[in-house]
Amino acid sequence: MGLLTRDIALDLGTASTRIYNAHGGIAVDVPTAVAVNTTTGRILAIGAEAGRMYGRTPAHVKVVRPLRAGNIDDFEVAERMLRHLLMLAGRGRGPARTQAVVCAPSDTTGVGRRAVLDACRVAGVSRVRLIPKPVAAALGAGLPVQEATGTLVVDVGAGTTEIAVLCLGGVVAARSVPVSGDVLDEAIRTRLRKRLQVDVGRHTAERLKTGLAAADAAGRTLTVRGRDTSTGMPVTLAVEADEVRAALRDPLERIAAEVVAVLDRCPPELSRDLLGRGVTLTGEGARLDGLEELLRRATGTPVHIASEPGTAAVRGAGRCAEDPSLANLLEAVSR
Incomplete structure (x- = not known):
């Protein structure tokens, strides 16, 4: 008896990776992060657990984001991450051939597209079709x-x-x-260093960015915990919402x-x-x-x-995986 065929949609993002099982909905939605032991090459964590390690690891452990601006930045780590996430998405379904509709940035080069196709194939996807991310x-x-x-x-x-x-x-x-989001986070970090002499991590900057509307509505300041750039000591500060908005x-x-x-x-x-x-x-x-x-x-x-x-992009790509009448939206086929 031949293997069953499993259709999925995949949104490989810089910050998050999402996998949609056709007729089943979103099965995986995790940070695009991998913790690697740089001494042994062993992967220690993938997804949310790796994301929580960011900025907290010893010298021999590095948290890698294997994609940058929608393109694969570290092929080997991306492939190992994908293989793990595909297993999570297919849990309980038994052996199956996997076909994927993958979101691709509209300006990805031919080399970038080939890297995505190759990573998916090495990770175990038998057929890959691309859809421009804005269309998805x-x-x-x-x-x-x-x-x-x-x-x-x-x-x-x-x-x-x-x-x-x-x-x-x-x-x-x-x-x-x-x-994009990363650039906005860095703009916040830069302004806090220059204006308030406090150094904060990427996750803290992201929380300031996403908490802006709620703080404004409640008339509250935003609390920041970071490091004083002049003394190197931990510090807690109240930051006005206007300061973040200016950044x-x-x-x-x-x-x-x-x-x-x-x-x-x-x-x-x-x-x-x-x-x-x-x-x-x-x-x-x-x-x-x-x-x-x-x-x-x-x-x-x-x-x-x-x-x-x-999740709009992965859900749109998922519709293409489910509905053959939308095949005209797909950009490329790799067999």
């Missing part, structure tokens, strides 16, 4: 990507922000901008400028569609405080945040 995100957000009407998606991830105008199932105009201003304005640049490249017929339909925000950074209003002012169009924006 739009599909997961419930947008009519196959209709003869323009749709503008802004997918704010950790490594890149994908901006794309879609029509008839294809990408009309797009940009992949290296301004985010320049990178967010750059995203807005890139969205306007993509709009400028659209044919007039599509521009008319977009004026009414507006911008749809997806990705982990979609709910970032201030981004929605900034894009509304910059574009003069409505701005909508997708339902469950962080």
